[in-house]
Amino acid sequence: MTRKTVAVVVGRWQLVHLGQEALFQAAFGLADEVIAVLGSSHRARDPRNPFVHEERRQMLMANLTPAQRERLHVLPVRDYFDDQRWNAAVAMGVQALAGEGADIVLVGHHKDHTSYYLHGFPRWRQQLVDRLAEVDATAMREVFFEADDPDAALAVMAPYVSAPVRAWLQAWSRLPEYQRRKTEHAAVQAYRKKYTAVAYMTGDAVVTVGDHVLLVRRNGPFGEGLWALPGGHLDRGEKLVACAIRELIEETGFPLMPASILATLAGVETFEDPLRSPRGRLISMAHHFKFGPMASLPEVTSSDETKESRWFHRDELAAMEPQLFEDHFVILDHFLGLIED
Missing domain, CATH: 3.90.79.10 (Nucleoside Triphosphate Pyrophosphohydrolase)
Structure with a gap:
């Protein structure tokens, strides 16, 4: 009997861009089902985490075919600021979704120091892929929240963010929460310019x-x-x-x-x-x-x-x-x- 293969992709996806979408497409090509581990869930919004986990799930789903949506599971995981507890929560949640006997493969790429999580699950197979787009979510958030006109920002983001996600962001920018996020983003930028010590x-x-x-x-x-x-x-x-x-x-x-x-x-x-x-x-x-x-x-x-x-x-x-x-x-x-x- 063939074992079911389940690919696990870990991220925060605080504004979904083409590089992240390509990572998911690679995961769908490797496995029967895909689990998106959605980090920094359950917490309040802030400039680094402007979108709640349900909104990020919607952005992820916007780029998938109906068949892929059926194959995707989303696992929200909170920040513990404790690697051992976080790893245990991810492993337990993935096991519950994948089921007994599944062949689990962790799909990702080495982006920077934040990619150390890839070494926290030695019992899973690991499939590293090349970084598929020279873009990151931090830069996209800066464009989106620092622009005077969100529609102009989305036009600039077109080479890096898919049309379905841009349409979602355009609709979201009409909500009162967008202005609140812009205000706090600006306050954080001013704070960082004023307070420049290491800590x-x-x-x-x-x-x-x-x-x-x-x-x-x-x-x-x-x-x-x-x-x-x-x-x-x-x-x-x-x-x-x-x-x-x-x-x-x-x-x-x-x-x-x-x-x-x-x-x-x-x-x-x-x-x-x-x-x-x-x-x-x-x-x-x-x-x-x-x-x-x-x-x-x-x-x-x-x-x-x-x-x-x-x-x-x-x-x-x-x-x-x-x-x-x-x-x-x-x-x-x-x-x-x-x-x-």
Whole structure:
């Protein structure tokens, strides 16, 4: 009996271009079925990830024949910023879609340092193909989101992006989300010009009272309206734990003295993945301030930097992943164990 062959293609596809489409066509030529592992799924939009995973699935499907669509499976996978957990999630998801006994082949090409994932699945066969187009999604996003006229941008992109994807992008550019993405893209470009050091340090506060967690709703220009941990940039001469406590009080009006907050410090962890923030290399030291149950939750307020501050029960947090800023869901998961692997 002949084993079913399943090709796996991994990517984010944050604007699908001809090189990526050619990679899929190679995969269809090799296998009975194709699994598209859609990275950076379930998270909130940002300048590096302007399209949610359902929109990226639509772009991928736009270029396929009806028969190929029947053969394609899409596997959304979140960012863990932990290679071991990410590899395990991909392997488990692929196995579930491919079924027992399938011959799995990983199809890809060595683009740059981000292609190291190709070595994370030694049990699968690997089929490397030549890079099929001198274009990348980052350049296409810059053209699309920096142009005054999206239709003119799409005309410039014609040699690199297929007609069906350009038609999809043209329709999407008429939605309010396009202008929000343009605004945040411009804010990130300005931020990167202002902050040019190799890296910057920030302090974040994970504050729990019993089963409740304190979050703030951001007031732009980055992550407008998203929920986040209280935190911010380290001041000159300041300790990181002092930074986290200062930002907590400034952003939420937390009604306890710094010494009382410090006495509840239960854990500290560094989050330093180079891609955790589209603004640049921001290294965060997250501090877990753990209070026991109280008769009533401490009263908190908003600030100039936040639209509101609010307590959430930890059971609410898993469903909030697409509403959380940058990697703050990952930080919360580290301290509170939100993801069931």
